[in-house]
Amino acid sequence: MSNRVTVRPATLQDCRTVWEWRNEQATREASFNTRYIPYEEHKGWFARRLTDPHSRIFMVANAQGRDAGYVRFDLVNQEATISVSIDSNERGKGYGTAAIKSASDLLLGTEPVHRVIAHIRRDNPASVAAFERAGFVLQGYTQFEGVDACEMVYGGKASAGARTNGAQEPG
Template sequence: MQDIILRKADISHIRDVFDLSNDPIVRENSLNPSFIEWGEHEKWFTSKIQDPESLFLIVTNQAGTFLGQVRFQAEDLENAVISISLVAAMRGLSFASLILEEACRIYKNENFRKKYVFAQINKSNIPSIKSFAKALFVYDSDFEYNNKMYILMKKTI
């Protein structure tokens, strides 16, 4: 993990996040599988990096190369939802669980009143389910959204 850095996103990351968000694998596993238009992304990204209820982290290596993103969105006083996406070169290398653990530690330090973090994972995305489980998320429930099945995994922080 020493070669991986997590830091708060800023406007300079907008293009990297846009490109990653429209990666076919990322779109396929998202709650909304549709291509994201630039104008829509620009408004969304700007609002998220300014939202006090959101923690948007960028994943880079020591050289500053963009590797992915992790985002937390507060749902209420005790709960937040987490999402993660990594560039293709980082997938399957067992970094996701380490990134999730570190991101949760950062989030807890900034949001000490939160008790749980939830992940909404496409049921067919077995690598993601395994990564969250390795990061100590546990199964909570199943749900259907847009004719796809998802599982909800939960972590106490």
């Protein structure tokens, strides 16, 4: 199995594909916002994100050149928050880890960003493991949008530290 991926900027033509992935049941369950998103609402959001100077959306293709997922970054100051979704037919093949690492490295190499932050639901160990394999370091545990979450960081001083950087399970 090859988990090589290519990353390209998303375009308006990717809108429906991203919407379909976003509304997959497993994706919604792993998201902080679990509600179904109507297509008309998504179209407006997607178009705004593509032109927002503080947002980057990348499509990720598998080794055969088929779209396998997307990675979105929200840029604030010199940090970016990452959001990822992989097509349900492509999960478990290493594309998530490859997408996270490839897109994060691309962003850090092309934008004035020094680190990438991931907030991951605590009840999503597969995603936590994918981010760890991509080189993200656990910083601690927090509430994010009212949900228990892990905070992980890639790049900057955080990634150079210990694997857990002192983070402990809450008592």
